[in-house]
Amino acid sequence: MSATQPRSEQAFVDLFAPLVEPGYRLACAMLHDPQAAEDAVQEASLIAWRKLGRLHDRSRLRAWYLGIVANECRNARRRRWATSVISQLPAGLSVISSEERIVTGTDLRRALRQLPHDDRLVVVLYFYLDMPLTEVAAVAGGTVGAVRARLYRAVRRLRPDLVIEESLE
Amino acid sequence: MSLRAEMHAAIDEVAPPAPTLASRVEAFVLADEMDRSARPYRGRPVAMPFRGMVAVLAAALVVVLMAGFVLSGRIWRDWNNWANRPTPINHTLLKQLEARPLSLPIIATGAGCPLGPLVQTPHSSGMGPLSYGDGLGPVYSEGSGQRYVTSWGTYILTSYVVVPNYSGLILIRARDLQTNQVLVFADYPLFDNFHPGMPTGEMVGTDQLFDRPVQRYTELAIQPQNMFRDPAGWWPTAMMLQGFPTGASGCIGFQVDGADFTEQFVVSY
Numbered sequence: 372m373s374a375t376q377p378r379s380e381q382a383f384v385d386l387f388a389p390l391v392e393p394g395y396r397l398a399c400a401m402l403h404d405p406q407a408a409e410d411a412v413q414e415a416s417l418i419a420w421r422k423l424g425r426l427h428d429r430s431r432l433r434a435w436y437l438g439i440v441a442n443e444c445r446n447a448r449r450r451r452w453a454t455s456v457i458s459q460l461p462a463g464l465s466v467i468s469s470e471e472r473i474v475t476g477t478d479l480r481r482a483l484r485q486l487p488h489d490d491r492l493v494v495v496l497y498f499y500l501d502m503p504l505t506e507v508a509a510v511a512g513g514t515v516g517a518v519r520a521r522l523y524r525a526v527r528r529l530r531p532d533l534v535i536e537e538s539l540e
Numbered sequence: 541m542s543l544r545a546e547m548h549a550a551i552d553e554v555a556p557p558a559p560t561l562a563s564r565v566e567a568f569v570l571a572d573e574m575d576r577s578a579r580p581y582r583g584r585p586v587a588m589p590f591r592g593m594v595a596v597l598a599a600a601l602v603v604v605l606m607a608g609f610v611l612s613g614r615i616w617r618d619w620n621n622w623a624n625r626p627t628p629i630n631h632t633l634l635k636q637l638e639a640r641p642l643s644l645p646i647i648a649t650g651a652g653c654p655l656g657p658l659v660q661t662p663h664s665s666g667m668g669p670l671s672y673g674d675g676l677g678p679v680y681s682e683g684s685g686q687r688y689v690t691s692w693g694t695y696i697l698t699s700y701v702v703v704p705n706y707s708g709l710i711l712i713r714a715r716d717l718q719t720n721q722v723l724v725f726a727d728y729p730l731f732d733n734f735h736p737g738m739p740t741g742e743m744v745g746t747d748q749l750f751d752r753p754v755q756r757y758t759e760l761a762i763q764p765q766n767m768f769r770d771p772a773g774w775w776p777t778a779m780m781l782q783g784f785p786t787g788a789s790g791c792i793g794f795q796v797d798g799a800d801f802t803e804q805f806v807v808s809y
Contacts, residue, residue: 380570383569383570387566387569388562388566391561392558392561395561396551396555399551399554400551403551405555405556405558408555409561412565416568416569417572476549476551480550480553495551498548499547530543
């Protein structure tokens with residue numbers, strides 16, 4: 372199907388229905404807000420549907436779609452930051468404070484929020500969506516080497532005392 | 541626990557299952573698609589393909605309007621000049637009036653100046669209800685009080701007023717009654733292109749007033765048709781310069797000639 376071909380409900384289901392769930396998970400991981408994540412996925416799906424004709428390599432559909440979701444998450448965070456007070460980490464609380472510290476889910480999410488958008492994106496794509504580096508690179512934009520370097524750097528900032536067990540292959 | 545496992549656990553806490561999300565997204569997107577299909581030109585300016593043509597037409601319209609303004613301005617100016625063109629002087633009649641001899645008296649040095657006659661002019665003459673005019677009509681003279689002194693002599697800004705029922709050519713000549721020097725006439729230089737009267741006769745010199753040249757003539761010809769007419773109905777008025785050289789007594793005798801009258805009066809400046 373191209374941009375000039377008639378679009379149908381079935382076409383949308385065939386192309387995007389399988390992508391909505393990973394898109395939602397990505398948005399949740401980026402925003403930590405289910406409602407905002409649903410909104411981001413909805414907007415991203417609309418954009419993708421409208422611009423589908425520009426995508427010539429359908430094998431890249433998943434990466435392309437998740438890239439749009441990631442961009443919508445960036446925009447959502449900008450909008451949210453512009454209209455609300457940023458919740459700062461309390462003084463003395465840091466995910467790098469102690470090796471013996473039990474890192475809870477809340478702490479990890481806080482640490483994730485402290486990462487720059489691009490760093491957080493590669494971490495989420497790789498560790499949460501379990502995507503290979505090649506696809507992470509396709510979503511985030513860049514080479515595999517650059518993504519690997521960004522991933523190491525992000526993990527070091529996230530958990531400086533952590534021994535990275537994954538091979539990052 | 542690996543970071544990957546921790547990540548799953550941490551994010552799954554804020555990512556509840558959304559089993560209906562796919563269908564809601566599908567409905568949202570397809571509803572937008574249907575809405576756009578129902579309005580195929582939504583967001584697309586209909587005039588876009590014609591934008592260039594419209595721009596050219598607009599530019600052409602501006603050019604036409606500007607040309608129209610210029611052209612109409614010229615037409616208006618030409619028409620205005622034509623409509624307000626001075627009535628040509630009847631030179632035959634002028635010659636006849638010039639041929640009339642001056643019959644102004646000569647008075648001895650030190651003798652009194654025989655002023656008059658002086659009449660109170662009606663308000664509608666244009667000289668004001670309390671003004672006085674020299675002469676008995678149909679032409680009256682009134683100095684404005686404006687005097688300009690140069691190395692040559694003295695110029696006085698003077699108004700000549702003609703009764704409204706007179707329309708013929710009028711010739712004005714004047715002499716200093718003691719020195720017999722000619723009183724000269726000139727256009728008032730600040731009037732620029734307005735010439736309510738025509739200095740005529742012989743040009744006897746030039747001068748400078750208001751940094752503009754002034755040409756002195758020995759006679760003044762006026763026609764009511766070419767004089768200033770106030771919309772309020774004032775009588776035809778011509779404001780001109782008249783002057784006498786240094787050394788003149790300032791006792792000036794005037795002779796005003798029309799086709800069917802001759803009028804004399806004496807003014808002391």
